[in-house]
Amino acid sequence: MGNIKLAAISSFGLEAIVKRELNDLGYENVNTDNGWMYFDGDVEDIPKANINLRCADRVMLVMGQFEALSFEELFDKTYELPWEDWISKDGIFTVKGKSVKSKLYSTPDCQALVKKAISKKLCEHYDVEWMPETGPEYTVLISIHKDIATVSIDTTGAREGLFKRGYRENSTIAPLKETMAAALVMLSYWKKDRILYDPMCGSGTIAIEAALIGRNIAPGLNRKFASMQWSKVKEEYWKEAKIEARKKIDLDSEIKIYASDVSEKAIKIAQENAIEAGVDDCIEFFVKDVMTIQKPMCEYGILITNPPYGERIGESEDIAKLHKKLGDVFGKDATWSKYIITAIETFEKEFGIKADKKRKLFNGNVKVDYYQYFGKRPEK
Ligand SMILES: C[S@@+](CC[C@H](N)C(=O)[O-])C[C@H]1O[C@@H](n2cnc3c(N)ncnc32)[C@H](O)[C@@H]1O
Numbered sequence: 001m002g003n004i005k006l007a008a009i010s011s012f013g014l015e016a017i018v019k020r021e022l023n024d025l026g027y028e029n030v031n032t033d034n035g036w037m038y039f040d041g042d043v044e045d046i047p048k049a050n051i052n053l054r055c056a057d058r059v060m061l062v063m064g065q066f067e068a069l070s071f072e073e074l075f076d077k078t079y080e081l082p083w084e085d086w087i088s089k090d091g092i093f094t095v096k097g098k099s100v101k102s103k104l105y106s107t108p109d110c111q112a113l114v115k116k117a118i119s120k121k122l123c124e125h126y127d128v129e130w131m132p133e134t135g136p137e138y139t140v141l142i143s144i145h146k147d148i149a150t151v152s153i154d155t156t157g158a159r160e161g162l163f164k165r166g167y168r169e170n171s172t173i174a175p176l177k178e179t180m181a182a183a184l185v186m187l188s189y190w191k192k193d194r195i196l197y198d199p200m201c202g203s204g205t206i207a208i209e210a211a212l213i214g215r216n217i218a219p220g221l222n223r224k225f226a227s228m229q230w231s232k233v234k235e236e237y238w239k240e241a242k243i244e245a246r247k248k249i250d251l252d253s254e255i256k257i258y259a260s261d262v263s264e265k266a267i268k269i270a271q272e273n274a275i276e277a278g279v280d281d282c283i284e285f286f287v288k289d290v291m292t293i294q295k296p297m298c299e300y301g302i303l304i305t306n307p308p309y310g311e312r313i314g315e316s317e318d319i320a321k322l323h324k325k326l327g328d329v330f331g332k333d334a335t336w337s338k339y340i341i342t343a344i345e346t347f348e349k350e351f352g353i354k355a356d357k358k359r360k361l362f363n364g365n366v367k368v369d370y371y372q373y374f375g376k377r378p379e380k
Pocket residue numbers: 171172173174175176177199200201202203204205206260261262263266288289290291306307308309322
């Protein structure tokens with residue numbers, strides 16, 4: 001048991017997969033509550049979790065959790081927390097908030113009050129009249145759910161959640177978030193000795209995330225995090241976490257991922273992104289219209305794809321044809337596993353086969369389903 005409480009936040013539907021990731025990183029007692037996966041750790045776990053988690057949105061440092069039925073109670077209990085242990089004299093801190101099914105429902109009022117309580121505590125501690133707010137960034141979140149307030153600080157950084165890996169300089173329209181693409185691969189139970197194919201790869205996110213998983217490259221090795229500026233999270237902890245992560249990289253396994261798209265421009269962007277991510281040797285990109293695919297390139301492959309959702313008039317017919325084609329070519333091949341994420345509710349009908357499993361997810365704010373068709377496994 002560590003001496004600080006941390007929480008990984010995930011988007012709806014990915015809680016179990018983030019919990020699995022935390023368990024794999026060695027955190028045994030993970031408690032899931034309302035999209036937050038709580039775990040105990042030490043300060044060193046802030047870099048470790050941020051650098052290694054693939055599917056979580058961000059990692060929060062939980063400062064306190066308490067019942068708050070009045071503004072006075074919220075102020076007093078927030079004031080009591082050890083803010084001076086974390087926020088430096090020159091710290092810039094902003095407070096974000098949300099309140100669901102609670103007596104204190106006015107989010108702006110709660111935010112203002114929490115800000116006031118923290119300022120008071122810090123001004124008293126540092127013996128100043130006001131905080132200059134010129135230094136590192138601390139984003140505090142006050143979230144109240146059924147009258148229980150959780151006060152936390154965002155260790156990842158408010159502007160750039162964990163989805164931001166740093167490799168995707170360019171993207172095509174409607175790209176998947178990197179965290180979501182990684183989750184789709186993890187939910188498919190793809191292993192690096194199997195062929196993976198995304199025939200509508202756009203900017204290549206699914207293929208690149210799969211390659212990172214296959215190579216065991218931690219997703220956060222090449223980006224910055226807000227808590228890198230905090231004096232309490234020492235530079236050596238970040239270095240240590242990166243060294244540990246680099247030791248685990250597998251450059252030797254042969255990984256075969258195929259990714260294609262009808263758009264030449266998309267393929268060019270995807271290739272550049274794969275080079276930037278350092279996994280271009282794992283992925284074969286090519287331009288191909290799904291409508292011209294005759295048969296799968298091999299047996300026992302895994303198809304993971306994100307077809308267009310089609311917001312323009314007339315597009316839905318073309319998309320229905322794409323779904324049908326995927327069903328005819330891959331759906332009927334029992335050796336292939338198929339995983340398709342789409343917001344289009346008629347997908348199963350157009351694909352022609354009922355999914356073995358369907359999982360509700362959110363791609364940003366869009367409600368989507370992840371249709372899963374389990375293929376036969378190759379004989380050992
Ligand atoms: C929703 S986007 C995929 C986004 C991708 N997952 C990413 O993260 O960037 C759908 C992609 O399907 C491609 N597409 C549309 N019709 C196609 C077709 N007939 N054959 C192949 N690709 C097609 C589009 O060019 C687009 O890149």
